[in-house]
Amino acid sequence: MTPGGRQVTAAWGYLLAATALCGWLIETHRGVRWTAVVVTLIASSKVYVIANHFMKLNTAPLVWRAAVGIWLLIATAVVLPGSW
Amino acid sequence: VANATEAVETRQARAIHLPADGSMWVFVLGDLVIFGAYFLIFMICRNQEHQLFLDSQRHLSLNIGTANTLLLLASSWFVANGVHATRAGEYRRALVLTLWGGACGVGFVLVKAYEWTSKIGAGLTFPHNDFYMFYYMLTGIHLFHVLLGLVFLGVVVAELRDPDKRRPSMVETGATYWHMVDLLWVMIFPLLYLVSWR
Numbered sequence: 475m476t477p478g479g480r481q482v483t484a485a486w487g488y489l490l491a492a493t494a495l496c497g498w499l500i501e502t503h504r505g506v507r508w509t510a511v512v513v514t515l516i517a518s519s520k521v522y523v524i525a526n527h528f529m530k531l532n533t534a535p536l537v538w539r540a541a542v543g544i545w546l547l548i549a550t551a552v553v554l555p556g557s558w
Numbered sequence: 559v560a561n562a563t564e565a566v567e568t569r570q571a572r573a574i575h576l577p578a579d580g581s582m583w584v585f586v587l588g589d590l591v592i593f594g595a596y597f598l599i600f601m602i603c604r605n606q607e608h609q610l611f612l613d614s615q616r617h618l619s620l621n622i623g624t625a626n627t628l629l630l631l632a633s634s635w636f637v638a639n640g641v642h643a644t645r646a647g648e649y650r651r652a653l654v655l656t657l658w659g660g661a662c663g664v665g666f667v668l669v670k671a672y673e674w675t676s677k678i679g680a681g682l683t684f685p686h687n688d689f690y691m692f693y694y695m696l697t698g699i700h701l702f703h704v705l706l707g708l709v710f711l712g713v714v715v716a717e718l719r720d721p722d723k724r725r726p727s728m729v730e731t732g733a734t735y736w737h738m739v740d741l742l743w744v745m746i747f748p749l750l751y752l753v754s755w756r
Binding site: 476479482483486489490493496497500501502510512513516517520521524525527528529530531533534535538541542545548549552553555 | 574575576577585587590591594597598601611620624627631634635637638639641645646698723733734737738740741744745747748752753
């Protein structure tokens with residue numbers, strides 16, 4: 475496997491682990507306020523990983539990285555207070 | 559040859575360049591902004607009808623939502639590796655990986671169709687309440703994006719099959735759109751299925 479392929483697989487492993495963690499948190503701590511916050515933060519981290527390692531935004535010029543980064547911050551800011 | 563390919567790919571990975579066509583990134587950003595607005599409206603309505611949203615959310619299956627997430631993540635893995643195979647000139651491998659990516663996308667559509675059918679059968683339709691209005695609207699618009707993504711992947715497959723038409727930029731552009739579909743689902747999934755509190 476090429477270095478790029480290994481990076482993609484490592485990112486994929488993180489995404490699977492994060493999905494499993496969210497599922498476990500909801501199954502065991504459903505309805506708890508901090509669970510909603512943690513699940514939202516994990517979802518944001520998954521978006522960051524997809525953007526950087528699948529879409530290869532980490533090699534893109536600064537303006538594109540900033541645009542997607544700002545969107546992610548705003549989207550998280552929109553969902554997070556509602557979670558809390 | 560393998561070491562040379564690795565060295566080339568490492569240099570490519572380090573070089574600053576915008577993967578895919580610039581106009582695709584403009585489209586992706588536009589779509590992200592529109593979905594961001596949907597998320598904002600959803601959260602406002604959710605705070606106004608907190609208990610209704612909480613009760614309605616319990617009728618959604620966490621297992622089905624997780625299955626859909628895993629299908630899209632697997633699909634993205636195949637498509638992302640297809641891009642690397644294309645860059646390395648391994649077009650046959652890229653073709654197979656893209657086909658597997660599309661197959662997972664079809665799996666997502668089938669699971670979503672099953673979920674909608676069971677919900678409609680149980681009387682939980684679009685006008686049932688505000689939560690289900692958002693549920694069908696968000697998942698419906700996302701499903702439309704998945705179907706459009708499958709068309710994109712079909713174009714990529716057609717190009718990879720024909721040695722005269724192969725364009726790495728087209729493979730990257732199709733992959734960028736497909737990953738956006740995955741990225742949006744990663745936000746929609748917790749919003750509809752997971753995030754709940756009393």
